[in-house]
Amino acid sequence: MKVLIKAALAAGLALSAAPSFAQDAVRIGALYPFSGGLALLGDESFRGLELAIEERNAAGGLNGRKIEMVRGDAVDPNQAVGEARRLTSVDKVSVIFGTYSSSLSLAATQVAELAGVPYFELGAISDPITERGFKNVYRTNPTARIFANRMVDAVAEAVAPALGTDAKSLKVAIIHEDSLYGQTVAGYQQARAKEVGLNLVETLPYSAKSVDLTPVILRLKSAGADVVLQTSYQNDTVLFFRQMKEQGFKPKAVMGAGGGYSLRDTMQAVGPENMEGALNVDFTQYRTNPKAAPGIEEFVKKYEAKYGTAPRSGHSLANYMGAKVLLDAMAAAKDLTAPAIREAVMAVDVTEGTTATGWGAKFNEAGQNERATPFLMQWQGGELVTVFPADAAVAEIKTGIGAE
Amino acid sequence: MTVRVSLSEAPPAGRLAALMAWLGNPRVYTSLAALSLILVIPIVVDSPFIVHVFVTICVFAGLSTAWNIVGGYAGQLSLGHMVFYGIGAYTTALLIQHFGLTPWLGMWVGAAVSVAVSVFIGYPCFRLRGPFFALATIAFLEVVRLLAIHFHGFTGGSAGLIVPLKLGWAWMIFQDKINYLYIAFGLLLATLAVSYAIRTSRLGYCLTAVREREDAASAAGISNTDVKLKAVMISAGLTSLFGSFHAMYLTFLEPETMFSLANSVSIAMFALIGGLGTVAGPLLGTVLVVPIAELARGWLGASANGLHGFVYGVVLVLITLTLPGGLAGTFGPRVTALIDRLPGRRVAPDREAPALRHIEGTPGEPVLETRDLVMKFGGLTATDHVSITLRRGEILGVIGPNGAGKTTLFNQISGFLKPTSGTVVIYDAEGRPVTPARADEYARLGVGRTFQIVQPFGKLTVIENIMIGAFMRHTSVDDARAAALRIARLVGLLHVKDVEARNLPIGDLKRLEVARTLATEPSILLLDEVMAGQNQTDTQKMVELIRTIRDTGVTVIAIEHNMQAIMSLSDRIVVIDSGKVIAQGDPREVVRNRRVIEAYLGEDFVDAQGL
Amino acid sequence: MDVLVQLILNGIMLGSMYAIISVGLTLIFGIVRVVNFAHGEFLMVGMYAVYLLSLHLGLHPYVSAVPMVLMLFAVGALVQRFIIQPLLGADEHIQIFATVGLSTALINLALLVFGADLYSVQAPGVRQPLSIGGYTVLHAQVVMLASALVLVAGLHLFMQRTPLGRAIRATAQNRNAAQLMGVRVDRIYVIAFGLGAACVGLASALISPLFPVTPTIGTYFVLTAFVVVVLGGMRSMYGAFLGAMIIGIVDSLSGYYIAPDLKEVVYFAIFILILIFKPTGLFGFGRGTE
Missing domain, CATH: 1.10.3470 (ABC transporter involved in vitamin B12 uptake, BtuC)
Structure with missing residues (x-):
């Protein structure tokens, strides 16, 4: 019995293991969480990559060779390891693109590094991904530390001037969900706030599965917080805004670190009038001055043509931009071996304000893009518009939360 | 060299x-x-x-x-x-x-x-x-x-x-x-x-x-x-x-x-x-x-x-x-x-353990005593100041009407219930009085009991059921199995030794209950209605079995409703009614005791008979 | 002081939400003796249905309460009839796994049908804050508390006054005796499971205006509901109601006074301590080690 099962299994695996190469195509892996709790934004991220590749193929592919995508779906780190193994060994892809989720990326990049296959991270923000001395991991998007610094700096550079006060006189509170995303960003926020001498009055972690945030809000109210920095997913963002209103808590500014703040669904669930004035630091969103982000409008058109809806978040755009930069680098490389790709990636030099996200591209030794900076955005009239820095802005920053 | x-x-x-x-x-x-x-x-x-x-x-x-x-x-x-x-x-x-x-x-x-x-x-x-x-x-x-x-x-x-x-x-x-x-x-x-x-x-x-x-x-x-x-x-x-x-x-x-x-x-x-x-x-x-x-x-x-x-x-x-x-x-x-069916060597054949050593000790010395046992369940007093002494080598019968508190007494002297007041004393191998804390400690001290409602391990075979008991004295599986086989022969379960216990008829289950307890090699054996549901021949066999067990030096205390059997078997009888000991002594005297007859048959009957 | 009162008020409102869910779980456990690990997913199914009714027919979530109660009664009855009933004689392990499997299947079915997006039901007016002496509660929360009270009172009357209710109580106390007295136990179980699920139907209509629905929304509530049920003594509706209030208040207070991310630790710790030291529940209504 057991023997039979195993024999059948072995035969099945051997069959599936037999590679079926399309002639001359360049195979690349696309590793994202397509199922499970992260599926929504995993899929959204993947769409950016898919559009970039279709665009490239329409324009003749990679030096005349078509690009063929192999998908990998991972829900947890063990599956990420498995899928990375499958992509690098069974499907023999030249490079892997991914991953949206930091924990999946941390696990998968380790496999790719040891297998000597370049790994292009387009969306995960955990800093250690590019801090482990790996030679084959590159990241185009800004990291958690860059996010956190931008948020804390924005309090002094954008919020305080708009309020007409000194940043040091503002009471700042940090609240965050306690998974990897929230804990990482909040950690860097605390460090930065200390560094620049902000008056930090509360740091409150909570579970993203909370069904009630009233205690958090009452703590903020008791502490008299003027500015709240929140790192959150969708459910907890909705809950926070609803209960903030119910408890009559009106801080001078609320700023999110992407996540739930960037999603249209969130705004609709909360109501545009309640979301009015909420600040957000994130990957570039769609209401950004096209002069600072050339190609952004074309991207939206392509997206709508292919998927029939407006983009659900900026993740697709960030993945699209990153994929384009790295596909260019692959085209420039003399072959698709890891050393050649590294040479080509290191030679990339794109100035800021010339890509669809407005970011530039220049990679340091660790593989991190040093020219990726998130913009400061704000919900105004049911739209997320870029308000800072000035050259990317399409609107003036407003103060207060909720419509009058 | x-x-x-x-x-x-x-x-x-x-x-x-x-x-x-x-x-x-x-x-x-x-x-x-x-x-x-x-x-x-x-x-x-x-x-x-x-x-x-x-x-x-x-x-x-x-x-x-x-x-x-x-x-x-x-x-x-x-x-x-x-x-x-x-x-x-x-x-x-x-x-x-x-x-x-x-x-x-x-x-x-x-x-x-x-x-x-x-x-x-x-x-x-x-x-x-x-x-x-x-x-x-x-x-x-x-x-x-x-x-x-x-x-x-x-x-x-x-x-x-x-x-x-x-x-x-x-x-x-x-x-x-x-x-x-x-x-x-x-x-x-x-x-x-x-x-x-x-x-x-x-x-x-x-x-x-x-x-x-x-x-x-x-x-x-x-x-x-x-x-x-x-x-x-x-x-x-x-x-x-x-x-x-x-x-x-x-x-x-x-x-x-x-x-x-x-x-x-x-x-x-x-x-x-x-x-x-x-x-x-x-x-x-x-x-x-x-x-x-x-x-x-x-x-x-x-x-x-x-x-x-x-x-x-x-x-x-x-x-x-x-x-x-x-x-x-x-x-x-x-x-x-x-x-x-594939070729190769099989498991070794079964081995049967030799008969047990005789239990040492002076016949007639006390092996177990209860002192003023009181057990209350809410307002109900199930045993009321029960004091009995069990002597080495005897067969003590416990009788009484349904609900008299016999099983409650058993539960206390085997550690399954903690008395509300009073103590149970066991004399260990060296003759020292001890009062164990838990049921398993009683068992290890040599107090073996059966359950009135049989408690077989349904998914195990008969021999495995008996082995569970045998493991108390034997650490190795082979020894336990050998000991279990001997017990199975003794109680007459050898022919069904590989049958799963849940498939046994009630008579065999009662014997299995005894067998599992015997396998723990007790010095005091508590039998709770082991003859109930048995036919005439089986009852006779059980009586003989209990005598055989006693002859190896085991002291037996048995609750039984089968009057004929218990009277012929017991050296001494204790009668319990409403939680109290109402009579004890020689079987022939006990049956003539007015209070015993009252307890069983009611006062009217006693009066009518002019006893 | 103001904060304390507000927190307790908030806790009671939270508690009434847990109460409705937990009463259902208690009914199922107390009568059928099965721990329904798919209870949270029943809630999720109900919330999607409320969303669809609101989207396509424009029904107010509170109006959907009626069809939801009926629908989840049917869902519960079917689950009992076709999944739990065949397993009643089986090992407890098997029953638990059957409901765990059902839970996995339902979460993924929702993911398949609705995707991971979050759907929010529009319910005009119910989120309006109501100010009582300077303290804030929502209309929706008041409705929730009232519903919880009516539910427990209604079930009490049903159990005490109707022949069916008496048959259910008899079955809960002693299955075999009830069977001998001519009660059709299998049918009672189907009804009891249906009733337990129907409570969740009511909960789904009341919770929809407060929380957006996602495939995993049930998991947000279900562990807390287990805590409540154990606290209340497993079998008792009244115990579950009081347990829910306590957990609501503990949740609210520990979130403020200890740390928001440790409030689960606080009530799970209470849960473990209760299980170990007072398995009959906080009020001695039940028997935990059975």
Whole structure:
């Protein structure tokens, strides 16, 4: 019995293991969480990559060779390891693109590094991904530390001037969900706030599965917080805004670190009038001055043509931009071996304000893009518009939360 | 000199012969051949992905096998078992990070911590049954996970802990993936060996007994908490080792994955699908489900989110409905029968233990005394100042109307009930008076009891039922079996020795009840209505059996409704009514006692007879 | 002081939400003796249905309460008839796994049908804060508390005054005796499971205006509901109601005074302590070690 099962299994695996190469195509892996709790934004991220590749193929592919995508779906780190193994060994892809989720990326990049296959991270923000001395991991998007610094700096550079006060006189509170995303960003926020001498009055972690945030809000109210920095997913963002209103808590500014703040669904669930004035630091969103982000409008058109809806978040755009930069680098490389790709990636030099996200591209030794900076955005009239820095802005920053 | 050489050579040769004999058993060589496929297939196919699938199989099969020791053998449904996996992983990783300690040592530290935690969790929780135990383990898992997140300064929190990529055997991190498989396979083999050893040892039988009927197990001298604790400690240690290894394999730890409820449920599911409480079941379940899940994700996952999860859930429900015994439970016997037809050596024939030594001691000296036993249930007084003395070598009959408190008295003198007031005193082998605290201690002191409502271990065979009792005096399975066979012959159950107890008629069950108790080799035997439901011939046999037992020096105290039998059997009679001793003494005198007749037949009858 | 009162008020409102869910779980456990691990997923199914009714027919979530109660009664009855009933004689393990499997299947079915997106039901007016002496509660929360009270009172009357209710109580106390007295136990179980699920139907209509629905929304509530049920003594509706209030208040207070991310630790710790030291529940209504 057991023997039979195993024999059948072995035969099945051997069959599936037999590679079926399309002639001359360049195979690349696309590793994202397509199922499970992260599926929504995993899929959204993947769409950016898919559009970039279709665009490239329409324009003749990679030096005349078509690009063929192999998908990998991972829900947890063990599956990420498995899928990375499958992509690098069974499907023999030249490079892997991914991953949206930091924990999946941390696990998968380790496999790719040891297998000597370049790994292009387009969306995960955990800093250690590019801090482990790996030679084959590159990241185009800004990291958690860059996010956190931008948020804390924005309090002094954008919020305080708009309020007409000194940043040091503002009471700042940090609240965050306690998974990897929230804990990482909040950690860097605390460090930065200390560094620049902000008056930090509360740091409150909570579970993203909370069904009630009233205690958090009452703590903020008791502490008299003027500015709240929140790192959150969708459910907890909705809950926070609803209960903030119910408890009559009106801080001078609320700023999110992407996540739930960037999603249209969130705004609709909360109501545009309640979301009015909420600040957000994130990957570039769609209401950004096209002069600072050339190609952004074309991207939206392509997206709508292919998927029939407006983009659900900026993740697709960030993945699209990153994929384009790295596909260019692959085209420039003399072959698709890891050393050649590294040479080509290191030679990339794109100035800021010339890509669809407005970011530039220049990679340091660790593989991190040093020219990726998130913009400061704000919900105004049911739209997320870029308000800072000035050259990317399409609107003036407003103060207060909720419509009058 | 030559003598020395031959002496030192003989044992290895003997061991080799024993090993060859063991390997010659078709069950052994087919199992080993099947197991080796886990190693052979990936080496032959030589693809890192296949290696990953097989490493995953080894890890989850190992986790599931370790879980099965608690969940299957002991019947304690833990749904928070990943807590030990996580502790193993974190301990190992933190020791590398802070002290540069190699994982080969760190994993043992982790296992030690897990074992300690398992005692901390297990000891208070084992009094909970079924779903409540499951819920408590889930709660522990959640608490540990939340604490691991909260104390991020220590654990790295949700941001995770990254194991430094130092390559080589010393650090358990390899460029060549096949090395991981060697370690994982080795761990799996060790876990299976432990699981097999438990299944076929005294501990395994005790766990089964405890799982099936806690009271009967206590009466056989098994401390329920002790054996369950042993099971959970072994299981936690093994689970922890897999956690340590897997952390080295993943090189990234986060509370969400390390203390995952979903994985805790999965490993239990694998055991269920393969067959709960069997040695091969968890492995079988994992080998079936993991590759299917891995492949399904490739085929289904990309086309529709959630489809494979949906299929997985539906399959689980269907399996519970159609194959509640799991694969091993449903097909196991048939497959085993097929395998046994293969050529090779069989198990050694049964051996029967010699008759027992005679119990020493002066006839007539007190062996057990009750002093003013009072037992109250709410407003009801079930025994009311009962003081009796049991003398060595006698047969004491206890009679009285239904509800008089006879069984309550038995429960107190065997430790199943704690008297409201009064004491029970047993005289041990040296003649010292002692009062044990728990039922299993009474049993180990030589007080053996039967239950009025028979308490067989239904899924065990007759001989295994008796062995449960025999394990109190014998540690090895062979000795226990030999002793059990002797008892089976003595009580007349030899012809049904391999029948599962749940299939026995009531007469045989009553005899089995006596047999299991006799197997504990008691010096005091408490028989609670062992003749009820027996026909005339069987009753006669039972009477003779009790006499035979007494003749070996055993003191007997019997509750019986069969007047004719008890009167002819007993040396002395105690009559209990409404919780009080109303008469005691010679059988012939007791039956003429006015109060006894009143108690049985009512005052009217006594008056009418003019007694 | 103001904060304390507000927190307690908030806790009571939270408690009434847990109460409705937990009363259902208690009914199922107390009568059928099965721990329904798919209870949260029943809630999720109900919330999607409320969303669809609101989207396509424009029904107010409170109006949907009626069809929801009926629909989930049917769902519960079917689950009992076709999944739990065949397993009643089986090992407890098997029953638990069957409901765990059902839970996995339902979560993934929702993911398949609705995707991971979050759907929010529009319910005009119910989120309006109501100010009582300076303290804030929502209309929706007041409705929730009132519903919880009516539910427990209604079930009490049903159990005490109707022949069916008496048959259910008899079955809960002693299955075999009830069977001998001519009670059709299998049918009672189907009804009891249906009733337990119907409570969740009511909960789904009341909770929809407060929380957006996602495939995993049930998991947010279900562990807390287990804690409540154990606290209340497993079998008692009244115990479950009081237990829910306590957990609501503990949740609210510990979130403020200890730390928001440790509030689960606090009530799980209470849960473990209760299980170990007072398995009959906080009020001695039940028997935990059975």
